[in-house]
Amino acid sequence: MVTPRNSLVLVLLAAVVLSVPGCRDGAEGGKAVTSPCAWVESAAPRPVAGLDALAAAYVRVDLAPDLGHLDATQRAVLDHLVAAGEVMNELYRVQATPCYEELAHLVQAYDGPDRAALARYFAINYGPWDRRLHYEPFFGAWPHPEGANFYPLDLTDAEKARIQDPAAGFNGLTTMVRRDQAGQLVAIQYGTFFAERLTEAAGHLRAAADKTENASLKAFLLARADAFLSDDYYVSDGLWMDVDSPVEVTIGPYETYEDGLFGFKASFEAFVTVTDPVQSQRLAKFKDELPWLEQQLPLPDADKNPNRGSESPIRVVDLVYSGGDTRAGVQTIAFNLPNDERVREAKGSKKVLMRNVMDAKFQKILTPIAARLVADDQLADVTSESFFLHTLWHEMSHGLGPGRIVVDGRETEVRLEHKDLYSTIEEAKADLMGIWDILALQAAGRDYFPAQITRQQPATYLAGLFRSVRFGIGEAHGAANAIQFNYLLEKGGIVLDEASGKFRVDHERFFPAVESLLREVLTVQARGDYAGAAALVKTYAVMPAALAKALENLEGIPVDIQPVFTHYPDA
Numbered sequence: 001m002v003t004p005r006n007s008l009v010l011v012l013l014a015a016v017v018l019s020v021p022g023c024r025d026g027a028e029g030g031k032a033v034t035s036p037c038a039w040v041e042s043a044a045p046r047p048v049a050g051l052d053a054l055a056a057a058y059v060r061v062d063l064a065p066d067l068g069h070l071d072a073t074q075r076a077v078l079d080h081l082v083a084a085g086e087v088m089n090e091l092y093r094v095q096a097t098p099c100y101e102e103l104a105h106l107v108q109a110y111d112g113p114d115r116a117a118l119a120r121y122f123a124i125n126y127g128p129w130d131r132r133l134h135y136e137p138f139f140g141a142w143p144h145p146e147g148a149n150f151y152p153l154d155l156t157d158a159e160k161a162r163i164q165d166p167a168a169g170f171n172g173l174t175t176m177v178r179r180d181q182a183g184q185l186v187a188i189q190y191g192t193f194f195a196e197r198l199t200e201a202a203g204h205l206r207a208a209a210d211k212t213e214n215a216s217l218k219a220f221l222l223a224r225a226d227a228f229l230s231d232d233y234y235v236s237d238g239l240w241m242d243v244d245s246p247v248e249v250t251i252g253p254y255e256t257y258e259d260g261l262f263g264f265k266a267s268f269e270a271f272v273t274v275t276d277p278v279q280s281q282r283l284a285k286f287k288d289e290l291p292w293l294e295q296q297l298p299l300p301d302a303d304k305n306p307n308r309g310s311e312s313p314i315r316v317v318d319l320v321y322s323g324g325d326t327r328a329g330v331q332t333i334a335f336n337l338p339n340d341e342r343v344r345e346a347k348g349s350k351k352v353l354m355r356n357v358m359d360a361k362f363q364k365i366l367t368p369i370a371a372r373l374v375a376d377d378q379l380a381d382v383t384s385e386s387f388f389l390h391t392l393w394h395e396m397s398h399g400l401g402p403g404r405i406v407v408d409g410r411e412t413e414v415r416l417e418h419k420d421l422y423s424t425i426e427e428a429k430a431d432l433m434g435i436w437d438i439l440a441l442q443a444a445g446r447d448y449f450p451a452q453i454t455r456q457q458p459a460t461y462l463a464g465l466f467r468s469v470r471f472g473i474g475e476a477h478g479a480a481n482a483i484q485f486n487y488l489l490e491k492g493g494i495v496l497d498e499a500s501g502k503f504r505v506d507h508e509r510f511f512p513a514v515e516s517l518l519r520e521v522l523t524v525q526a527r528g529d530y531a532g533a534a535a536l537v538k539t540y541a542v543m544p545a546a547l548a549k550a551l552e553n554l555e556g557i558p559v560d561i562q563p564v565f566t567h568y569p570d571a
């Protein structure tokens with residue numbers, strides 16, 4: 001339960017006159033509105049029909065990583081980190097949804113037959129708007145405010161222009177924009193707006209710092225606690241890069257996607273994780289292979305990039321608790337932070353892969369997809385281990401291949417030359433190179449993987465293509481997967497069995513086809529060839545009838561998971 005209890009904020013909020021298009025705000029005949037949430041309180045909203053089916057898109061799954069390797073001190077640290085994370089979760093609700101409390105009360109009071117689905121869907125979406133379906137309202141008819149709750153709901157065009165003017169001071173990453181008593185816009189630092197709860201969160205971080213025996217974690221926690229109230233996150237973002245502890249936390253205001261109006265404002269979130277010591281050791285060995293892999297890439301030597309090996313660190317962890325922005329809607333399996341470019345230049349960024357979230361998605365989504373679309377005799381080759389390995393090598397592959405390039409004697413970057421197509425081509429590269437890396441290491445006689453990997457990796461990759469294309473080919477990851485699927489089908493690496501409607505890997509043709517497409521992709525990158533990239537997208541990022549029909553077969557399979565953190569259940 002959160003309301004900003006800071007007295008200044010209460011004064012400011014009381015002065016806010018909200019009006020949401022399409023709903024009555026209780027102001028009649030020019031009478032002043034007393035409550036900023038009158039638009040909610042005066043309504044008797046109903047859920048949309050078919051809410052059960054909408055909620056069924058998210059399958060509930062227990063995430064209960066093994067904490068057996070932690071000692072009592074580390075468990076106590078974990079408790080405090082989760083408590084701080086729970087504050088992030090509550091603050092994010094305030095940021096995401098105007099009048100969250102009032103809306104939540106209406107959800108609680110609703111007693112129709114679909115009340116359980118409504119409560120669950122409201123919790124998944126952190127409000128009455130469907131994050132998976134373009135923020136369509138599913139409870140009531142209020143349109144989703146593009147700027148979430150970061151700005152007043154009744155901004156005029158002139159005010160919007162003012163907010164975008166950097167000189168006006170409203171575009172800060174960590175401010176809420178409100179109206180003062182005179183109705184003028186003011187920007188209030190998070191440290192002030194959310195003072196009471198952030199003080200509480202800071203207290204938990206300091207308590208954890210007090211207990212931990214890990215110096216790098218302690219330094220981060222103390223600096224982060226200060227940042228909550230000072231709104232200066234720079235130093236603590238840098239210290240987070242150095243954290244090397246079995247218990248870790250990623251906590252604060254990070255991503256700006258929730259601010260759909262301008263993308264200025266950062267949302268609170270938290271990931272509380274424990275590292276996987278076995279995977280981390282294995283990872284260190286994988287990293288040593290990157291220079292060798294760069295040398296083996298199907299690309300002329302002149303286009304190879306021997307200096308790219310030392311990029312971002314990667315960590316493999318299990319998620320113990322998540323809250324806030326990352327918990328809403330579709331769940332991430334990996335993140336790459338911090339976003340502050342100053343920290344990235346000085347120290348790079350850290351990629352964190354969440355093994356247990358990956359496993360949950362594998363069990364609940366990839367397995368049923370494979371059962372419907374992968375040939376029966378190859379089904380046993382679709383494995384959780386291969387799904388994890390592919391994700392891991394996908395991430396590492398972003399650091400291989402052309403980055404800075406020379407085009408017509410001009411120094412430039414692939415990103416600048418490929419512009420709007422960059423993400424699609426780069427994601428296709430990382431996917432292809434991810435599987436190519438594993439098969440190349442295996443072919444070279446390295447002993448990282450079991451012998452079955454040569455069957456398991458392609459079959460799992462095939463199932464993964466369907467999972468990604470399912471989100472649509474209008475977006476970079478979906479388009480990248482369509483390119484791979486259609487190319488491999490054309491070259492015979494993937495074969496459709498007309499009778500069963502299922503697909504199989506042709507193991508003779510698979511690797512050569514992957515390598516051939518990887519060569520094409522790397523070549524358009526090395527040349528900064530926009531026309532070549534566009535041709536690949538135009539030819540292969542399409543939805544042929546066979547693929548569309550396959551996707552129709554996936555109806556009823558959940559789209560994502562709803563995590564239940566067994567060690568730290570929601571109140």
Ligand code: ZN
Pocket residue numbers: 394395398427430
């Ligand atoms: Zn990627």
